[in-house]
Every structure is written in structure tokens, then in C-alpha cells.
Amino acid sequence: MLNRWLLSIATVAATALPLAGCGGDAARPNVVLIVVDSLRADALGSYGSEPTPSPAIDHLAAEGVRFERAVAPASWNLPSVSSLVTSTPPWVHGQGAPPSGAREVITLAGSFAAAGYRTGAFTEMAWPLLQRDFGTFQNTAFKDVFGSPDANSAARTLEAALEWARADDKAPFFLLVHTYEVHSYFLGKPRHHELARDDQPDYEGPFRDWAIRDLSQPAGPQVMAALLEANEDDLAYVRALYHAAVREMDLQVARFLEGLEEAGLDDRTVVALTSSNGEGFRPDLNRVHHGGRLHHDVLHVPLVVRWPGHLEPSVEPSVVTTLDLGPTLLALAGLPEEALFAGRSLVAPDTGLLSGLGGPRFHVPSLQKKQVVAQEAAFRILPSGERAPATSAQLALYYSDWVTFIDTGDGTELYDLKDDPEQERDLSAEHPDGVARLREKVRGLAEQGAESGAGPDPEQLEQLRSLGYVQ
Numbered sequence: 001m002l003n004r005w006l007l008s009i010a011t012v013a014a015t016a017l018p019l020a021g022c023g024g025d026a027a028r029p030n031v032v033l034i035v036v037d038s039l040r041a042d043a044l045g046s047y048g049s050e051p052t053p054s055p056a057i058d059h060l061a062a063e064g065v066r067f068e069r070a071v072a073p074a075s076w077n078l079p080s081v082s083s084l085v086t087s088t089p090p091w092v093h094g095q096g097a098p099p100s101g102a103r104e105v106i107t108l109a110g111s112f113a114a115a116g117y118r119t120g121a122f123t124e125m126a127w128p129l130l131q132r133d134f135g136t137f138q139n140t141a142f143k144d145v146f147g148s149p150d151a152n153s154a155a156r157t158l159e160a161a162l163e164w165a166r167a168d169d170k171a172p173f174f175l176l177v178h179t180y181e182v183h184s185y186f187l188g189k190p191r192h193h194e195l196a197r198d199d200q201p202d203y204e205g206p207f208r209d210w211a212i213r214d215l216s217q218p219a220g221p222q223v224m225a226a227l228l229e230a231n232e233d234d235l236a237y238v239r240a241l242y243h244a245a246v247r248e249m250d251l252q253v254a255r256f257l258e259g260l261e262e263a264g265l266d267d268r269t270v271v272a273l274t275s276s277n278g279e280g281f282r283p284d285l286n287r288v289h290h291g292g293r294l295h296h297d298v299l300h301v302p303l304v305v306r307w308p309g310h311l312e313p314s315v316e317p318s319v320v321t322t323l324d325l326g327p328t329l330l331a332l333a334g335l336p337e338e339a340l341f342a343g344r345s346l347v348a349p350d351t352g353l354l355s356g357l358g359g360p361r362f363h364v365p366s367l368q369k370k371q372v373v374a375q376e377a378a379f380r381i382l383p384s385g386e387r388a389p390a391t392s393a394q395l396a397l398y399y400s401d402w403v404t405f406i407d408t409g410d411g412t413e414l415y416d417l418k419d420d421p422e423q424e425r426d427l428s429a430e431h432p433d434g435v436a437r438l439r440e441k442v443r444g445l446a447e448q449g450a451e452s453g454a455g456p457d458p459e460q461l462e463q464l465r466s467l468g469y470v471q
Helices: 003-018 055-063 077-086 108-115 154-167 188-198 221-230 232-262 320-330 433-448 458-466
Strands: 030-036 065-071 116-121 135-137 173-179 270-276 278-283 287-289 303-306 314-321 372-376 379-381 387-391 396-398 404-408 412-415
Touching: 030 221, 030 232, 030 320, 055 232, 055 270, 055 303, 055 433, 077 108, 077 320, 108 116, 108 173, 108 320, 116 154, 154 173, 154 232, 154 379, 173 404, 221 287, 221 314, 232 270, 232 278, 270 320, 303 320, 314 372, 396 433, 412 433
Parallel strands: 030 173, 030 270, 065 314, 116 135, 116 173
Antiparallel strands: 065 303, 270 303, 278 287, 372 396, 379 387, 396 404, 404 412
16 A cells, blocks of 8 residues: 555656756746835835835845845946846956956846747846846836936836746746836835825925936936935935835835736746845935945845745745846856856755645745855945945955945945944944954955956946936
């Protein structure tokens, strides 16, 4: 009887395995990667924001894996998103970093395209590396992306992405979606202000009708100048405005996910959501907006991955990097590793006898502690708190568990995130020997592929202008 039962189970498993494996397109999941620009992790309810402005993303996180301590490799979008789609640090791909050591890279879209996936990207920004290897690439933003409240729209971008995803089911797809909706909290969108006024009804200060519209200079410096002068009441309203932008973005994510479900695509689609960088609201520390520095508020980003019925829901407390997302998505799709990817897969397949029934199943294994490095080579923060183009030394950051070390070129900063999550107390003067060792290690890592002291070249400066960062 036992032998007959075992034989029966083996037969069922053998017939089910082709459905679970990597053989045909029908067995492979669709993959959607949503990147919300300038979204701090702690702006989401699933990461502690109360009351939550993000019920849809919170639900997505509850159904999938939420990585509590994901770190971006840069504090603004050009280098960070380039790292995300190539699984390489900034000094390797050379976007928003010294290009002298830039090496060959493989894109995530290229990996999926080579495996027979149709590939599409619907974004509110564009540059050559980002566009590479997509069969369909559409920039949904208007030319003056930071000059009008209508210039960028999560609704427009996600609607176009959903239409593309539902158009053809003959092959699995890889879809990249990027939105500036949260980044644009300073553009004076009527809906953002309406929600912020509901939250702060008594506020009558200078930010009540805030709108950056002066196209004669980049938006970023104007945002920073305004925030550096903000008092506590102003900041409460600005944060309400920022959370209003999160609410609007979350509403559009909800509609997108509902559209996948209505099309019968949700159960066979991996959905990942993350951000390029966070955002700063601490004028007392000269830490506002993003770019030019490497503190936790601009590097700690959300990272959520969901695949219903195939990826075991969990919360992972280990430090990870968004460079890990590319290898993770390839693993979930059953595709081979890319040798040039620097990240690691954050999931592992279940290998039990019945694990293949109904398709492959994955979980987050016990992750080995990993040191994470970030870099800034395009901007620097002046003593006034304003941002300027970098002229010499690069900034590099080193995460090791709860310790963060920043080499600013001119000096160092050392923080204990467990006791000091806002990074208000620099401990570097108390640990000179350890700081010296860390500085040597970080500089060695960050100079592996780049010439120290080199700023952006003319082509990259033109990219920065097109993205509204410099004149």
C-alpha cells in the first residue's frame, strides 16, 4: 500500500513538474516592476506611516515579501534607476557617476527579451541605458516634466502600461513602470493640495499654494531653497502634501492591480515595487530634497515582491540593496543568472517532494549579512544646505548591519541607526581608528571602476539638464 501511494505521488509530481519548470512560455510568469520616484519607505503604512496613505501598496506587501531595510545605491534617479535595471553600482554603469571606468552591462530587459519575453516600459523619464532592450518604450511625461502639474501623471502612465500588458497574452511579458507622481509633490497639483488642506486645515503659511513653476532654473534647487526656510508648521503642511502625492500614486497602483486581476493576469504575474530614492524634510540638519548626500532618509526605500501562490509572504529584516531585485526577478521567472549582475537573488525555490504541484514555489532563505555601498559623484551639498554640481571628491556610503559610514571626500560621518535612526549624532570623532579603516575600505570599493575626482562628462551634464537637475 505504501509503495503504491509513493508511486502515485511520484507520478503526479512528474506530470506537474513541466508546468512548474522553466520549459515553455506558458509556465513562465509575467513580471512587473513599478518604480515610484522619491518614495521614502516610511511614507507607506506597511513601513510605519500612520494613518496610512497607501492601502493598496500595504495590501500588496501583506500578500508578498516586504524587505524592511532595502537600500538604494544612489540618492537620485539617474544613477539609482540605472543600477536597478543593470544590477550594477553607479561606478560600473557610469550614469551620474565618473564614466572613465564604466564597463559593459547587461540590462534586465535584455535578459528577459533573450528568454522570449515581450518587453515594455512606460516611464516619465528617459535616457539611452534606461531605454535599451525594450521592445516598447514610452515616455508619458510632457517635455517640461517639472514645469506643470499636468506634465507627469501616475494615472496616465499606469493606464498606458495596463493597456499594453493586456494587449497580447501569447508570450509572457516584462513590464517596467516609472512614475514621478510622488517626486512632484512641489508642483502644486490641485488634488495634492486638496488632500493636504484636509489634513492641515488650519495652515495658512507660504506653502498653502506652493507650486514650483519657474522653468528658467532647475526645480530641485528651488525646492531646496524653499524647504531650507521652512518652519515646523510649514514642514507639517509640506509633509501632508508629500503624503497626498503618495495617496494619489497608491490609488493609481490600486487601479493597475485591479486591471491585472480583471484580465486574469494577477496569479501569473510577479509584481515588484520599489523606489529610486527617498526625500528629505530636515532643514535643521541641512537635509532637504535629495541628491548630493547619502543619508538614510534618501537611501532607505521600500521593496515589495508579490507572486500569489508561488512566493511565500514574509517580512525580511536583513539589509538588502535594490541591485538584488534584478537577480530576484530572474530567479522567480526561472531564468538563468546573469554573470555581470552584482546583486544576489533574495529568494530560493522550495525543493520538497510536493513543491512543484501547481507551479514553482519560493521563499526568502536565511540571508547572509551583506555590506552595501552607495555613491554620489554628480552633486555635493554646500554648507548652506543647497545642492551644487560636484567638482572633485566623490561621496561614498557603507552600510554594515546598523552602522552607516559616509565618506564625504572632505570628511567622514558615522552613525548607529539602531540608536539614532534620524542620524542626528555623528560618532566619527569617537572612533578615529575604525573610521580610518572604513574610509580605506569604502574608497577601495568605490574606485574599482572609476577615476577618483572626476565629475560628470558633457554628455552626462546634458542628461542632468534634461532631467531638470542643473541648468
